[in-house]
Amino acid sequence: MCTVTYLPQPGGFVLTHNRDEAPSRSPDTISRQRTENDVLLFPRDTRAGGAWVATAASGRTACLLNGAFEKHRHEPPYRRSRGLLLLDFFRWENPDAFFREYELEGIEPFTFLFFQQDAVVELRWDGSRRYVKALPPGEPHFWCSATLYPPDMQVRREAVFRNWLKTHPAPAPRALMTLHRTGSVGDPEDDYIMNRGGRVCTVSITQIILTGERARMRYFDLLGGKRDTRRLSTRERRKI
Numbered sequence: 001m002c003t004v005t006y007l008p009q010p011g012g013f014v015l016t017h018n019r020d021e022a023p024s025r026s027p028d029t030i031s032r033q034r035t036e037n038d039v040l041l042f043p044r045d046t047r048a049g050g051a052w053v054a055t056a057a058s059g060r061t062a063c064l065l066n067g068a069f070e071k072h073r074h075e076p077p078y079r080r081s082r083g084l085l086l087l088d089f090f091r092w093e094n095p096d097a098f099f100r101e102y103e104l105e106g107i108e109p110f111t112f113l114f115f116q117q118d119a120v121v122e123l124r125w126d127g128s129r130r131y132v133k134a135l136p137p138g139e140p141h142f143w144c145s146a147t148l149y150p151p152d153m154q155v156r157r158e159a160v161f162r163n164w165l166k167t168h169p170a171p172a173p174r175a176l177m178t179l180h181r182t183g184s185v186g187d188p189e190d191d192y193i194m195n196r197g198g199r200v201c202t203v204s205i206t207q208i209i210l211t212g213e214r215a216r217m218r219y220f221d222l223l224g225g226k227r228d229t230r231r232l233s234t235r236e237r238r239k240i
Contacts, residue, residue, distance in 0.1 A: 001066040001148060002052065003183075003192055003202075004113065005161055006141040007176060012117055012210035013137070014173045016180050017053045017063050019204045020148055020194055026203035028226040030219050038090055039236045041217045043206060050083020055208045055215045056090050057236040065111040067146030068126040072109045079106030086112070099123050099132045111143065117210070140165060148200070149190065156185045157192070173209050177218075180205050193222070 003018040019026070024047070031044040031051075042054035053063035064086045085107060092098040095114055104125045112123040120135040122143075135141060142158040149157060160183045168175055183192030195201040207218045213234040220227050 001145045002063075002143075003145075003157065003180070004063060004065065004143045005176065005180070006113075006115065006120065007171065008138050008140070009211070011212045013115060014176055015053075015061060015063065015115060015208045015210075016173075016176050017206045017208075018180050018192055018202050019052055019206070020145065020200055021203050023198065023201060023203055023223055026221055026223050028221045028224050028228070030217055030228045030230045032230060035091060037093070039232060040087070040090055041215070041230050041232055042087070043204065043219050045083050050081050051086050052083060053206050053208070054086060054090065055210070055217055055232065057215075057232050057234055058090075059116050059210070059213075059215075059234060060090065060095070061115040061208055061210065061215070062086055062089055063113050065113070065143060065145045066108070066148075068109040068111060068124040068131070069146055071147050071150070072127060074108070078108050082108060082110045085110075089114075095119075095121070099130070104130055111146070113143065115210075148194075153185070153190055157183070157190065160185060160192070173207060173218075177205065177207055177220075180207075 001020050005016050007014045027043050027046050030041055033040045039057040040054050042051035044051055055061040064082055089098055109127045110125055114121040118137055120137045122133045124131040142161045144154050144157050164179055180192050189196050193202045203223055205220045209216045215232045218229050
């Protein structure tokens with residue numbers, strides 16, 4: 001599940017997220033939700049009700065990938081879905097407290113990524129231990145799901161991104177979207193738009209553009225051909 005790129009830009013960043021999933025789990029619009037202390041934008045999973053990527057009026061953005069470091073054994077039932085965990089994150093006022101204290105026992109392994117203007121944090125849960133790592137927010141980053149892509153393929157897929165940046169040193173968000181549609185390792189089962197016999201395929205692309213006090217989410221439903229765009233401002237949180 002998922003290919004993610006992060007690219008810093010003046011006053012913010014661009015986050016682009018390909019979702020690899022069963023074709024039955026793809027929404028066609030962006031949901032907007034008010035919580036007690038924030039306003040969220042996210043595409044809602046049509047089966048579990050959670051989300052795999054979200055941005056908030058508070059300036060926080062987060063996304064989720066299945067698996068931690070390597071493919072794990074799927075052993076349901078699980079106490080809570082990973083997609084609901086992502087939405088839970090936005091109810092915590094302090095991200096660091098969430099990383100330290102959120103109860104992870106009984107949740108399937110995952111990689112959780114948190115972004116704001118001055119921070120990129122990676123939380124991995126392998127089913128028994130949590131690993132928290134701060135990454136430099138001023139550098140590009142790449143991730144892909146450990147459950148679908150073994151380590152050697154992760155390296156090859158990241159190389160596509162790094163090599164592309166050499167010829168696109170200051171890419172616009174639309175150029176990044178094109179990369180997420182066309183990035184290739186020469187195998188349709190492992191390309192950025194992947195398809196493994198129709199059982200698992202890239203069902204959507206979500207892009208979040210954060211600039212100053214404004215965020216824009218663009219969502220592309222690759223199966224139904226629908227598109228949606230929503231905007232947020234930090235001023236919306238002040239009104240709550």
